[in-house]
Amino acid sequence: MNPVHLVIPVMLALFPAAQAAQETPSVSVEVTTAMPQQHDFAEMVNGYGSVETDPRATFAVSLPLAGQVTQLMVVTGQTVASGQPLLVFTADPAGRLVFEQAQADLKLTRAALAQTQALYAQHLATQGQLDATRKALADAEANVATQQALGSGRSRIEIKAPIAGVVETIAVATGQRVAAATSLLQLAPAQQRLVRVGVEPGDAARLKVGQAAALVPAFGGATFAGKLLQTGQAVNAQTRLVDVLVSMPADAPLPLGSVVQAQIESAHIQAWAVPRGAVLSDAQGAYLFQIDHDVAHRVDVKLVQPKGDSVGVLGPLKAALPVVVLGSHELADGMAVRVKTP
Incomplete structure (x- = not known):
């Protein structure tokens, strides 16, 4: 067979395939x-925490007298005004005796001064004796004033709020007897709050005081701006996170205990x-x-x-x-x- 006759059919067979390949569009x-x-x-460090009072502004209410709590007039978490009654306290009789003794000493010292002045006028007492008696009177008056300020002269003492704020803790109960200088309750200024946030230990090293933070209420609401106040150096044994403190606006409507997400700008x-x-x-x-x-x-x-x-x-x-x-x-x-x- 003529080889030319073999080539022609093969070429004819390949031509449709080549033509089809050219006509097939690419995918x-x-x-x-x-x-x-x-x-x-901004690179962010995220953490969750809760609103609490600023521990630097907490005010402890106490009395330098021993006695008994006879009436509580507030509850934990209550907002109080400056001067609002908090509790009623009955001082021990011993405190009253101290005040009465101070008054008696004052009466005797006044009489001694009058006598020394009379003797001095008759040239029977020296200037030094007169000055000493006057000094004793001044000390006696100061002692009475101190006892009055401490409440020693009263058996029933109504303790009032020294500042406007929130009752953070109450350490006593009605009827409880307490020693002198015992902390009775703690007040926190209502406008001085912050957020304690837990962050991963690996992220804590990236944080610095003054960094900006966005505070997002966990259950919805407006986002508030804050700043990093304090960085932690130890892991919290309960949460296994590092606690940091973030400021919050004084007018933020977030009650104590509110759960908040903090987004802290660690770097740009x-x-x-x-x-x-x-x-x-x-x-x-x-x-x-x-x-x-x-x-x-x-x-x-x-x-x-x-x-x-x-x-x-x-x-x-x-x-x-x-x-x-x-x-x-x-x-x-x-x-x-x-x-x-x-």
């Missing part, structure tokens, strides 16, 4: 894109700002796609600001190449794409 995915931009982002960093929908994740971590000549290329990134519609990422992005926003879930590295026109 591509339609996507929408956005341009990445450099932006300043320059990162790429991209739409949230552009960032994907798999077993290797976060990534996105950039388009170069209608081909998608995977770029591994690290999230530094995962909140908001625009998120911050670190990675080898190219400023001139757009990132895929919609359609990225269908892509693989090196796949052809078609950019959807507006």
